[in-house]
Amino acid sequence: MTTADKTATEAAAEAAKEAVAEGAAEAGGDERLRRWRLVLGGGGADGTNCALTGRDAAMDGALTALYGGAADSRGRGRGRDRSAGLGASAPSVARWLGDIRSYFPSSVVQVMQRDAIDRLGLSTLLLEPEMLEAVEADVYLVGTLLSLNKAMPETTKETARAVVRKVVDQLEKKLATRTRSTLTGALDRSARVSRPRHRDIDWHRTIRANLKNYLPEFHTVVPERLIGYGRASQSVKKEVVLCIDQSGSMAASVVYASVFGAVLSSMRSISTRLVVFDTSVVDLTDQLDDPVDVLFGTQLGGGTDINRALAYCQSQITRPADTVVVLISDLYEGGIRDEMLKRVAAMKASGVQFVALLALSDEGTPAYDREHAAALAALGAPAFACTPDLFPEVMAAAIEKRPLPIPDMAPHR
Structure with missing residues (x-):
């Protein structure tokens, strides 16, 4: 399977696993065992004999709650032990969402949220305001909320709009400037005219187009052909x-x-x-x-x-x-x-x-x-x-x- 054929979840899971494994290979002694324990997951930790404590144990618990055991080579859970899962209550899922945001970077949190929605059928819980306040907003989440739009109670709609607006504002800030500058240049080039009014002459292009008419004795260019944008620019x-x-x-x-x-x-x-x-x-x-x-x-x-x-x-x-x-x-x-x-x-x-x-x-x-x-x-x-x-x-x-x-x-x- 090529990288292009993998799902975003599989690619992210494999990348995370490789990164931790690489760190384990470079680390020494107990640190190496600790890293491999985090990679392998599972109660027995596949023979590492390394117990996790504190933050490491909490991270492992958050992963186990979603994936139900060690991950296979594609980042998908083995065993799917529902007894170790998130359950169906909004409070437990909201706490879990808060936990993963404190343990993992935003890109990983977004992948885990997608997996939670897809694997555990948590879409309906997103209709509750406290859940929406706990999630990491991204394009995928916006799409899920829009699909639930008709089923959304009035008490949730304002929170949902706030989540959607946050993502939209981020995207607009990222995309707007480049889009406007790129298209403005294309529009100007497409509207170029050869007989512009004086105030509409594009002097840079006009000079380049008439360099062959340069008169060295007068240190000037004779503009036989004028280039501009004309009134179309308005x-x-x-x-x-x-x-x-x-x-x-x-x-x-x-x-x-x-x-x-x-x-x-x-x-x-x-x-x-x-x-x-x-x-x-x-x-x-x-x-x-x-x-x-x-x-x-x-x-x-x-x-x-x-x-x-x-x-x-x-x-x-x-x-x-x-x-x-x-x-x-x-x-x-x-x-x-x-x-x-x-x-x-x-x-x-x-x-x-x-x-x-x-x-x-x-x-x-x-x-x-x-x-x-x-x-x-x-x-x-x-x-x-x-x-x-x-x-x-x-x-x-x-x-x-x-x-x-x-x-x-x-x-x-």
Whole structure:
């Protein structure tokens, strides 16, 4: 199994185990035994004859409560002894969440939380405010909360919104500046004009373009060709439509797309529309000023009708040559496949820049419908997974109508 094929949990568990084992190899005497005891876990500690005390014992107890014994080579629990588990009560789980936050770094805590939710079915406990206050907030947790949105009691909703807002604010702070600067440059280049007004001349590009006209006797350049941005710099240059699949497997993509949608909508030169869909279509454009409102306006889960969603997006396009449509979906179409492909072909023929992302997340290549991805690639719309760090470059390329920066792991180039 390659690293790309492992789940995030397996990779993190193996990395942690290797790190501790490496430290054990370098340590001496009792310290080596202690480290191996922590790696091996289990009551007998596999023959190390090393007893854990204090903080070490507490760390081992926290791991045993979740994994129920020693971990196998993929970081998964052996034995699954439920008698040593977390139980089903919110107070015991909340205490455990507090413990692991004090014993482990944030990245490890997030992995353990995911395992606790997946292995022990703790999702319903997240509907209790005291639980939400104890968790380490991340994109995965936000996705879980959104999937529980309809079942969430009023007493929990404000706490849930606070947790979601914390994650959204962190993501926006991380992604906004680079996104704006990258796309502003792309917009400027795409709007370049050759007969600008004096105040709109780009003197740096104009000088570079006219260096051949340098007159040494006058120490000057004769600007035979002027380059500038003209009045277009003050108006909407591009229209972007984000069309997001809100099926359960797309949770992280929905979170990231909502944040990027808010960032794009804050740029005066871009008109942004955000559409989410399952078997129905919902336009959340009027909520783009607050991505938290957008997220709570989604409903993760349900079926998928890409054709219906694209039909709606197509009906909203008024300037095809200046429009970028970004479909974010795993392409498991529940609607009419042939009509979906015809719509994509029609949009591209009209001048629309069409981008198909299998996922917008930090994960590796997701599960997706390979037949539909191949069909889109044949239409000149390659489908690929995209990380949040790469998304600004993808959008810049689409705006400038140049080849997309498709990563090496993409299934269709």
